[in-house]
Amino acid sequence: MTNAKPTSAVKPKPWTEVATHLVDVAMGRKPADLVIRNGRWVNVHSGEIIPGTDIAIAAGRFAYCGPNASHAIGPGTRVVDAGGRYLVPGLCDAHMHVESGMVTVTEFCRAVIPHGTTSMFIDPHEIANVLGLPGVRLMHDEAVAMPINVHVQMPSCVPSAPGLEHAGAELTVADVAEAMTWDNIIGLGEVMNFPGVAANNPVMSGEIAE
Numbered sequence: 403m404t405n406a407k408p409t410s411a412v413k414p415k416p417w418t419e420v421a422t423h424l425v426d427v428a429m430g431r432k433p434a435d436l437v438i439r440n441g442r443w444v445n446v447h448s449g450e451i452i453p454g455t456d457i458a459i460a461a462g463r464f465a466y467c468g469p470n471a472s473h474a475i476g477p478g479t480r481v482v483d484a485g486g487r488y489l490v491p492g493l494c495d496a497h498m499h500v501e502s503g504m505v506t507v508t509e510f511c512r513a514v515i516p517h518g519t520t521s522m523f524i525d526p527h528e529i530a531n532v533l534g535l536p537g538v539r540l541m542h543d544e545a546v547a548m549p550i551n552v553h554v555q556m557p558s559c560v561p562s563a564p565g566l567e568h569a570g571a572e573l574t575v576a577d578v579a580e581a582m583t584w585d586n587i588i589g590l591g592e593v594m595n596f597p598g599v600a601a602n603n604p605v606m607s608g609e610i611a612e
Contacts, residue, residue, distance in 0.1 A: 413549060414462030427458055427465035433476025434458035434465055441484035443467065446491055455489060492520025492550075497592070500541070501529045507544040507552060521551040525591035530557040534571030538581060546586050555591035556581040558609050562594045575608035582612050 414420070426432040436459040443455035456471035457464060466474055475481060500510045500522075507524070514522075524545065529537035538557060545552035556578055561569035581587050590609060593599060598606035 413551075417463065420461040420463060423461055424463060424465040427460040427474050430473030432460070433479045434460045434471070434474040435478075436460075436480045436482065437471045437475050438482045438484050438489065439471065441487055441489035443489045444491070451488070453486070457489060490518060493518045494521040494523075495519055496523050498522055498524045499526070499528055500524050501526060507541055507548060511548050511550060511552065515550060519550065521553070523553045523555060523588070525555045525557060527557040527560065527562075527591060530560045530571060530573060531562075532570040534560070534573060535577045535581065537571075539584070542581075542584055542586055552586075553588045554584075554586050555589050556587050557591045558593045558606075559595040559598075564595070564598075573609075575605060575612065578609045578612045 417424075423432065427434050438457045438459070441455050441457065443452040443457075445452055454469055456466070456468060458466035458471040458474035460474075495514070498510075500507055503510060505513075511522075524541070526538050526541040529541055533540070538554075542554045545554050557573060558578070560571060560573040561567050578590070590612070593606065593610070595603070595606055597603075599610070
């Protein structure tokens with residue numbers, strides 16, 4: 403396995419930094435970087451498949467989606483004919499244990515990006531079972547370097563069944579509190595120790611409070 407980035411892609415700038423530029427592209431005042439024409443847009447909100455759709459992209463973000471993006475095409479705009487192919491928004495994997503697949507975050511991204519996944523929410527519970535907080539930090543730091551959105555949740559139950567298993571590490575309330583200060587930790591991972599929650603176990607209650 404390698405720690406090289408899976409692609410040379412660069413994450414787009416925050417929307418707040420490019421919003422006015424996107425509006426200019428949508429209104430035809432500035433050219434798009436890329437226009438994809440003649441696609442079938444899969445509208446995941448309405449459930450429709452809309453033929454004859456053009457999409458204009460600028461600064462790595464969607465600026466226009468509609469029947470005709472001619473107004474967004476300039477001398478330097480790359481134009482691609484979709485030929486009636488489906489235009490699907492980036493897919494989001496809402497819950498993943500990457501290390502359960504015996505691969506690194508990098509290798510997992512390398513496998514799923516070509517199939518349309520652009521966002522993931524990972525819970526590195528299994529590596530925490532073995533390496534504890536340093537293992538979570540390892541995956542957190544690798545996730546930050548990926549060209550897609552890999553959001554990390556802090557494992558909550560290590561061990562998952564106290565007294566019934568021999569885990570390689572144990573996470574405490576203090577560990578969870580520390581992890582919550584890291585840039586790419588977005589919340590607490592799945593809480594498997596439901597008996598501990600029901601019994602108001604101080605560790606589980608403390609982790610949830612963090």
